[in-house]
Amino acid sequence: MKILVTGGAGFIGSNFIKYVLREYQDIEIKNLDLLTYAGNLKNLIEIQNDPRYEFVKGDINNFDLVDSSLKECQSIINFAAESHVDRSIENPNIFITTNVLGTQTLLNCAMKNSIERYIQISTDEVYGSIEGKGLFTESTILSPSSPYSASKAAADLLTLSYHKTFNLPAIVTRCSNNYGPNQFPEKLMPLMILNIIKDKKIPIYGDGLHVRDWIHVEDHCSAIMNILLKGRVGNVYNIGANNEFKNLELAKLILKIMNKSENLIDFVPDRPGHDRRYAIDSSKIKNELKWKPKIPFIEGLNQTIKWYQNNQDWINEIISGEYKEYYERRYKTKI
Numbered sequence: 001m002k003i004l005v006t007g008g009a010g011f012i013g014s015n016f017i018k019y020v021l022r023e024y025q026d027i028e029i030k031n032l033d034l035l036t037y038a039g040n041l042k043n044l045i046e047i048q049n050d051p052r053y054e055f056v057k058g059d060i061n062n063f064d065l066v067d068s069s070l071k072e073c074q075s076i077i078n079f080a081a082e083s084h085v086d087r088s089i090e091n092p093n094i095f096i097t098t099n100v101l102g103t104q105t106l107l108n109c110a111m112k113n114s115i116e117r118y119i120q121i122s123t124d125e126v127y128g129s130i131e132g133k134g135l136f137t138e139s140t141i142l143s144p145s146s147p148y149s150a151s152k153a154a155a156d157l158l159t160l161s162y163h164k165t166f167n168l169p170a171i172v173t174r175c176s177n178n179y180g181p182n183q184f185p186e187k188l189m190p191l192m193i194l195n196i197i198k199d200k201k202i203p204i205y206g207d208g209l210h211v212r213d214w215i216h217v218e219d220h221c222s223a224i225m226n227i228l229l230k231g232r233v234g235n236v237y238n239i240g241a242n243n244e245f246k247n248l249e250l251a252k253l254i255l256k257i258m259n260k261s262e263n264l265i266d267f268v269p270d271r272p273g274h275d276r277r278y279a280i281d282s283s284k285i286k287n288e289l290k291w292k293p294k295i296p297f298i299e300g301l302n303q304t305i306k307w308y309q310n311n312q313d314w315i316n317e318i319i320s321g322e323y324k325e326y327y328e329r330r331y332k333t334k335i
């Protein structure tokens with residue numbers, strides 16, 4: 001089988017490509033990525049010469065390029081997205097262009113090429129915030145709070161409509177917060193680890209009591225492969241690992257592991273529309289596809305911290321140019 005992976009130079013896509021080439025000898029991958037600020041071919045250095053791997057630079061909005069890239073592919077897995085909530089608050093437009101219109105272009109190309117499986121990688125953020133002890137199930141009403149999550153929800157609905165209306169064999173996955181190697185440092189976990197390495201303050205939004213549900217990126221990747229191979233078309237599958245932490249709790253845990261003082265915690269004004277709690281019920285994928293996450297949170301967290309400590313070159317290259325400007329604008333302090 002040959003898969004067209006879109007957005008494979010980003011955090012989850014690159015981990016997915018490395019995971020699949022390692023675990024499945026009979027799968028080939030074509031990676032179509034625009035290499036925006038979040039895309040980095042260094043994430044794929046380990047497999048760049050693998051004969052089963054091919055890279056194409058380009059935009060998922062480019063119909064002709066996607067169409068020609070699909071020749072010989074039986075499946076599409078769409079990771080390509082603008083993915084940072086804070087940037088969607090600064091400028092929502094590109095989120096609609098990439099996440100909604102880009103998805104539509106992929107769906108149209110999938111139809112034209114009679115693709116056997118189209119997997120739309122989505123997020124638990126489409127459900128909005130859940131209070132108390134409740135969990136998001138696949139039938140929870142969508143109630144996105146940010147332009148990012150609204151654009152993802154629109155893409156989910158578009159994907160499911162192509163299944164209902166045109167019989168496209170499509171599936172939507174909704175995963176909780178991922179962590180692991182190669183995550184762009186604007187996201188919470190690498191931002192905290194990298195600032196702690198440098199003894200810099202770690203910004204925590206509001207009162208720090210927002211709850212996120214964490215999963216190691218490799219567990220997300222194994223879930224996607226299960227869904228690709230065994231999932232039912234027209235369905236949504238939630239993916240999570242039941243690791244809920246308040247942001248403040250997580251910051252204290254990382255500080256403890258890294259042996260640094262809690263004085264580094266810096267409360268900053270809250271993000272507008274900030275969801276209070278995400279929590280995923282993944283019993284559907286567990287019961288139906290017999291998938292379960294394998295990486296215990298503390299083990300994955302320790303391994304992730306070590307990865308950032310040991311990959312200073314990767315980090316230094318990113319912490320320059322556009323990201324430096326973004327960080328200084330966002331947090332009003334030098335990086």
Ligand SMILES: NC(=O)c1ccc[n+]([C@@H]2O[C@H](COP(=O)([O-])OP(=O)(O)OC[C@H]3O[C@@H](n4cnc5c(N)ncnc54)[C@H](O)[C@@H]3O)[C@@H](O)[C@H]2O)c1
Pocket residue numbers: 006007008009010011012013032033034035036037038039040058059060061078079080081082083084098102121122123124152174175176177178179184
């Ligand atoms: N990071 C998480 O915790 C998380 C959780 C659940 C779901 N998701 C979803 O998973 C997907 C991947 O997330 P990520 O964290 O790896 O994102 P990321 O920002 O690290 O990577 C996105 C990739 O998409 C590429 N891209 C952007 N616009 C493109 C375009 N127009 N054409 C082609 N490529 C383009 C970028 O160059 C980059 O390589 C996203 O769809 C996101 O919504 C992420």
